[in-house]
Amino acid sequence: MELSGAEIVVQTLIDEGVEYVFGYPGGAVLHTYDALFKQDKVKHILVRHEQAATHAADGYARATGRCGVALVTSGPGATNAVTGIATAYMDSIPMVILSGQVPTPVIGSDAFQEVDTVGITRPCVKHNYLVKDVRDLALTIRKAFYIATSGRPGPVLVDIPKDVTDPRIKVPYQYPKDIKLRSYNPAQKGHLGQIKKAVDVLLRAKRPVIYSGGGVILGEASQALRDLVERTGFPITSTLMGLGAFPMTDPRFLGMLGMHGTYEANMAMHETDVLIAIGARFDDRVTGKIEHFCPHATIIHVDVDPSSISKNVRVDIPIVGPVGSVLADMGRLLKEHRQGPDTAALADWWRQIDEWRGRKCLAYDRNSLLIKPQYAVETLYKVTGGNLYLTSDVGQHQMFAAQFYPFDEPRRWINSGGLGTMGFGLPAAMGVQLAFPDATVACVSGEASILMCIQEMATCKQYDLPIKVVLLNNGYMGMVRQWQEFFYESRYSHSYVDALPDFVKLTESFGHVGMRVENPGDLEGAMREAFAMKDRFVFLDVVVDPAENVYPMIEAGKGHHEMHLSPERELA
Amino acid sequence: MRHIISVLLENEAGALSRVAGLFSARGYNIESLTVAPTDDPTLSRMTLVTNGSEEIIEQIKKQLHKLIDTVKLLDLTEGPHIEREMMLIKVRAVQAGREELKRLTDIFRAKIIDVTETSYVVELTGTSHKLDAFIQAVPEGLIVEVVRSGPTGIARGDKGLTL
Numbered sequence: 163m164e165l166s167g168a169e170i171v172v173q174t175l176i177d178e179g180v181e182y183v184f185g186y187p188g189g190a191v192l193h194t195y196d197a198l199f200k201q202d203k204v205k206h207i208l209v210r211h212e213q214a215a216t217h218a219a220d221g222y223a224r225a226t227g228r229c230g231v232a233l234v235t236s237g238p239g240a241t242n243a244v245t246g247i248a249t250a251y252m253d254s255i256p257m258v259i260l261s262g263q264v265p266t267p268v269i270g271s272d273a274f275q276e277v278d279t280v281g282i283t284r285p286c287v288k289h290n291y292l293v294k295d296v297r298d299l300a301l302t303i304r305k306a307f308y309i310a311t312s313g314r315p316g317p318v319l320v321d322i323p324k325d326v327t328d329p330r331i332k333v334p335y336q337y338p339k340d341i342k343l344r345s346y347n348p349a350q351k352g353h354l355g356q357i358k359k360a361v362d363v364l365l366r367a368k369r370p371v372i373y374s375g376g377g378v379i380l381g382e383a384s385q386a387l388r389d390l391v392e393r394t395g396f397p398i399t400s401t402l403m404g405l406g407a408f409p410m411t412d413p414r415f416l417g418m419l420g421m422h423g424t425y426e427a428n429m430a431m432h433e434t435d436v437l438i439a440i441g442a443r444f445d446d447r448v449t450g451k452i453e454h455f456c457p458h459a460t461i462i463h464v465d466v467d468p469s470s471i472s473k474n475v476r477v478d479i480p481i482v483g484p485v486g487s488v489l490a491d492m493g494r495l496l497k498e499h500r501q502g503p504d505t506a507a508l509a510d511w512w513r514q515i516d517e518w519r520g521r522k523c524l525a526y527d528r529n530s531l532l533i534k535p536q537y538a539v540e541t542l543y544k545v546t547g548g549n550l551y552l553t554s555d556v557g558q559h560q561m562f563a564a565q566f567y568p569f570d571e572p573r574r575w576i577n578s579g580g581l582g583t584m585g586f587g588l589p590a591a592m593g594v595q596l597a598f599p600d601a602t603v604a605c606v607s608g609e610a611s612i613l614m615c616i617q618e619m620a621t622c623k624q625y626d627l628p629i630k631v632v633l634l635n636n637g638y639m640g641m642v643r644q645w646q647e648f649f650y651e652s653r654y655s656h657s658y659v660d661a662l663p664d665f666v667k668l669t670e671s672f673g674h675v676g677m678r679v680e681n682p683g684d685l686e687g688a689m690r691e692a693f694a695m696k697d698r699f700v701f702l703d704v705v706v707d708p709a710e711n712v713y714p715m716i717e718a719g720k721g722h723h724e725m726h727l728s729p730e731r732e733l734a
Numbered sequence: 735m736r737h738i739i740s741v742l743l744e745n746e747a748g749a750l751s752r753v754a755g756l757f758s759a760r761g762y763n764i765e766s767l768t769v770a771p772t773d774d775p776t777l778s779r780m781t782l783v784t785n786g787s788e789e790i791i792e793q794i795k796k797q798l799h800k801l802i803d804t805v806k807l808l809d810l811t812e813g814p815h816i817e818r819e820m821m822l823i824k825v826r827a828v829q830a831g832r833e834e835l836k837r838l839t840d841i842f843r844a845k846i847i848d849v850t851e852t853s854y855v856v857e858l859t860g861t862s863h864k865l866d867a868f869i870q871a872v873p874e875g876l877i878v879e880v881v882r883s884g885p886t887g888i889a890r891g892d893k894g895l896t897l
Contacts, residue, residue, distance in 0.1 A: 280748060285759050289802040292747065309802060344897065345744050345805040469796035472789065 165335040167296040167327035168193035171260060174303040176203045177337040180231050182222060182596055183207070184215040188235025189275060190262025193327035207596065207625060210617040212239050214589035216246020216259065216317075217615070221590030223255050224576045225551055226597045227382060229311050230257040236264055237275030240321075241282065245583060247317050248286035252580025253403060254380055256315035258306045259283075265325040266294055279321045288316030296326050297333050308341045313348025314467040315380055349466055352483030352491060360438070360462045360479050361495045367436035368507035369458075369514075370396045373419065373448075376403025376579065377441020377465060377485050379572040384408070386489035387440065393496050394503050397515055399427040401442050403579040406569035411548075416515065417524075420448040421716050422561045425523035426515055428714070428722040431456055433514070438462040441485045444474040445580070446718075454721025464488045523714050523727050524565055532707040533682045535559060535634045539566035542604065542632055545689045551594045551603045553577065555587035555611030558640030561712045563606045585614030588631065592618060595627045602693065604630040609703075610639045610659050619672035622699045630692055631701045633665065636708040644711045669701035678703040736765070737791050738810040738817060738887045740895055741780040741798055745771055749778065749803040756801065762786065762794050766884030774897070777805065781886045783862075806895055814890040820857070821865045822847075824879040825872055827854045834873065842868050853878065861885070 165173055171194045175183060184207045187195045198206050209215045212234045219230030230250070234243045240261045250257045264273040280292045289309050291302050299322070306318040364370060378387050384407045391398055391414055398408050399419040408415055417424030419431055431437070437459040442448070449455045455475055463470075463477040464485055471480040481488055526536045539562050542550075548570060554560045554577035569575045576594060578586040587605040595603040612633060622629055634640075642657040669676030675698050679688045685704065692700040713728040743749045750769055757764045765783040772779045784794060791809070799807055810817070827835050832854075839846055839856050842864070848855035858868055862885050869880065889895070 281751070284748070284752060284755055290748075343802070346802050467800070469793065469800050471796075473793060473796075476789075 163335045164332040166193070166197070166329045166332050167299050167322070168197035168329055170296070170299045170335055171303070171322065171327065172197045172201060172204060173335060174300055174337060175231065176201070178229070178307050180204055180229075182593075183231045183233050184209055184218040184222075184593065185233030186212050186215055186235065186239060188239050188262060190236035190264060190324045191233060191239075191327075193324065193329055194233065194260075194262070194322075196329065206233070207592070208621065209589065210620050211615065212242035213245050213585065214592070214615050214618045214621065216243045216250065216257070217583075217586050217589035218593035219257050220246060220250045220255050221553060221576055221593030222597050223250070223257055223593070224590070225573050225594040227573065228256070229307055230255065230593065232257065232259045234259065235262040235275065236279065237277045240277060240279040244283060244286065247283055247319065249578050249581045249583040249586060250317040251286045251288070253376060253578065254315050255317065256311040257317040258303070258310050259317060259319040260303075261319060261321050263292070263321045263323040266323045267325070269323065279319070283319050286317075287319050290319040290321065292321045292323075293326055294323065296328075296331055299326060300335060301338055304338045304341055305343065308343075309346065313346075314377075349468075349483045350487070352464065352481045352488035354491060356479060356481045357488060357491050358495055360481060361492060361499060363436055363460055363462065363479065364394065364438065365496075365499060365501055365503055367396075368504060369430075369434050369511045370394070370436045370438070371430050371434040372396050372398040373401075373431070373437055373439045373442055374398060374404045374407055375401040375440065375442025378404055378407040381441055381466065381485040383441070383486035383489055384572045386486050386493065389493050390489055393493060395505075395508055396503070397430055397512070399423070399430065401445070401448055401579070402564055402577070404442065405564060405575045406572045409570040410568035411570055418564055421450070421718075422565065422712050422714065424565075425521050425714055425725060425727065426518040428716065428725055429518045430515055432721065432723040434459045436460050436462070438464070440464045440489070443470045446474070449475060450716050450724075451719050451721050454723070521727065525730070526710075526728065527730070530682070530707060533679065533685055533704060535562045535636070535706045535710055536566050537682060538632065538634055538685060538704050538706060539563050539606070541686050541689055542606070543567050545686065545693055546602060546604070549602060550574065551576065551591075551598065551601055553587045553591040553594060553603070553605045555605070555607040556582045556584045557608050557611060558636070558644065558710070558712050559606050559608045559611075559634040561641075562634070584611040587611060588615050588618045588629070591629045592621060592625075592627055595629055596625070602630070604632055606632045606634065608640060609633060609635045609637065609662055609665070616668070619669065619674060619699070623673045626697070627699060628695070628697050629699050632689075633701065633703045634706045635665070635703050636706050636710070637662065638708055641712070647711070648717075665701060665703040674699040674701060676701045676703065678705070680705045735788075735791070736783065736785045736811070738815070738885060739782045739784065739795065739798070740808045740810055740887065741782065741804055742772075742806040742895060742897075743769070743778045743780055744803040744805060745776050745778045746803055750780075752801050752803060753780065753782070753798065756797055760793075760797065762790065768884045768886055777897075779895075781884070783885055805897065808889065808895045810887045810889055815887050816890060817861050817885050817887040818859055819862050819865055819885040820859045820883040821868070822881040823856045823858065823869070823872070823877065825854050825856065826852060826876045826878055828852050831873065831876060835876070838868070838871055842871075844868065
């Protein structure tokens with residue numbers, strides 16, 4: 163088969179089984195768009211800004227576990243995509259980004275819409291390529307998919323100059339089935355000796371904690387994690403990225419840990435004698451001050467990326483390998499072991515944890531005349547019965563959702579954890595809704611975040627995506643305002659969102675349904691009404707208490723045991 | 735502590751900037767970096783000199799290894815090794831100074847490879863310490879120009895850093 167470069171781009175996507183490409187056309191990718199036009203196997207979704215193309219591909223990848231694909235033009239197309247690429251990179255999301263480039267003869271001449279895309283994206287991709295010869299194109303795209311989806315996943319960008327896609331130049335095409343790179347060999351299995359050592363330590367533990375992260379979801383290891391908890395009876399906490407890998411409604415789940423984690427999870431971290439970190443990376447929002455982190459613990463760390471181990475926190479028993487395979491080996495060794503967990507010590511430990519739970523650290527004022535954002539998220543749970551894909555933007559609403567919406571399955575909670583990208587939620591929800599057309603998909607957002615990618619309501623209209631936006635509208639950049647209240651003597655410098663649009667009218671102008679709720683008594687009814695509109699995009703503008711803060715809170719640079727609870731709780 | 739790290743890299747466009755970018759992005763020290771293709775034209779060999787605590791060096795090695803273009807890596811300072819750096823130094827050489835600089839060159843077993851009526855270019859190879867010592871020994875005010883290659887190195891013994 164002889165194909166042009168443009169046809170090769172499309173054919174490789176077909177051969178990879180790609181369902182959707184999220185993109186935006188432009189000069190440097192016109193040949194490729196022409197090739198897309200002539201086929202119907204790969205569906206192209208036209209976004210309204212390239213940032214949304216990468217976020218939508220990202221949302222698709224997070225919900226399905228498959229590789230997201232974005233297609234953008236050179237210059238501004240590529241630079242607009244960078245925020246979404248960096249977002250995916252920080253959360254290790256498999257994504258392939260195909261970017262157009264100016265023709266090879268003019269590269270380096272400051273040509274129209276030229277930018278050094280490979281240079282700009284280098285620090286925020288797992289790898290990237292500039293293809294200078296059409297004969298290298300198929301193999302390079304194959305490598306990109308392989309690298310993006312194997313080991314610790316991540317985004318891979320392929321920059322393709324326009325002349326490489328020239329429809330007049332045809333070359334023999336065969337998609338390489340098997341691929342091997344001599345310089346890239348991600349770990350396939352954990353070291354059995356290390357796993358055995360870990361098992362011995364786990365079985366001697368008096369106050370163990372399982373600290374699970376996004377890697378468990380990325381590594382499809384939720385079941386293995388559940389088996390580990392089942393077998394040991396150990397308490398488990400999770401990072402923001404790991405929520406849902408273990409059922410959050412299970413009594414053995416302590417809630418999220420870290421800066422806005424629960425009192426019981428953070429206290430358990432502080433007092434634990436054996437910590438097993440699984441697919442988690444000891445992020446500063448999780449550890450707090452490193453010197454105070456798990457001061458009494460022997461630390462076991464399971465991760466597929468060796469550079470994650472002992473990066474921030476010195477680890478005693480490192481295990482490098484895919485979490486699923488390591489947990490399976492660990493389960494087998496635990497089963498074969500003569501001795502079981504120390505049940506007497508565990509019973510004491512659980513008594514201690516229950517005492518911490520008794521502080522009810524997430525309690526809030528339920529008699530408020532204003533809608534509390536916590537109440538809004540609880541109502542969302544009540545109305546959807548937990549059967550929901552929930553994307554989020556970044557800020558207070560994100561933390562409230564993580565605290566008050568218990569996810570029992572992986573890949574249901576989709577948010578930008580590492581980079582903290584405002585504007586992520588709506589385009590990510592598009593990717594999720596396209597992947598699961600019959601599923602209920604909602605985006606919880608704030609009035610500041612949503613405006614960063616509001617143009618995507620047009621994309622939702624074009625493709626009839628019945629997403630529900632639940633806007634927790636407090637008129638502030640809530641998290642910024644909270645920090646200013648705590649650390650800048652309430653000088654609310656530029657955190658007030660003045661001149662907000664009428665979201666109902668705005669939504670209607672895009673051809674969707676807009677609703678607004680101001681009273682707690684009306685919320686549940688409105689939400690039920692919104693979610694009953696199965697085939698419509700509904701924007702629910704929920705006016706919430708502008709003064710509410712996210713608690714518990716560990717200030718940056720403090721330890722887990724130095725949490726603030728809400729003022730009411732502190733007095734209790 | 736000072737470490738000399740040898741890296742076998744795919745000889746691809748951009749491989750060098752990936753390494754350089756890694757060091758600047760993560761705030762690692764880099765004293766010198768040399769790179770050239772090997773006998774296998776698809777591979778480049780890079781020698782990096784860096785310093786930091788053991789934890790930092792460990793991270794540097796892991797991060798270098800994580801680069802897709804990195805094939806193999808060896809911390810030369812972990813075992814017996816040979817280190818060599820080359821220097822070309824141009825010195826002002828007039829009157830009595832000419833003889834003195836000639837003697838100095840002999841003492842360091844260096845070579846004078848260019849001569850004019852007023853200058854020498856001296857070529858000197860050795861450990862970085864030896865090159866430092868030579869610079870120290872040149873009488874003040876006579877150095878016109880110094881060019882150093884940065885150290886390269888190889889492990890002692892019969893094993894090689896190859897595929």
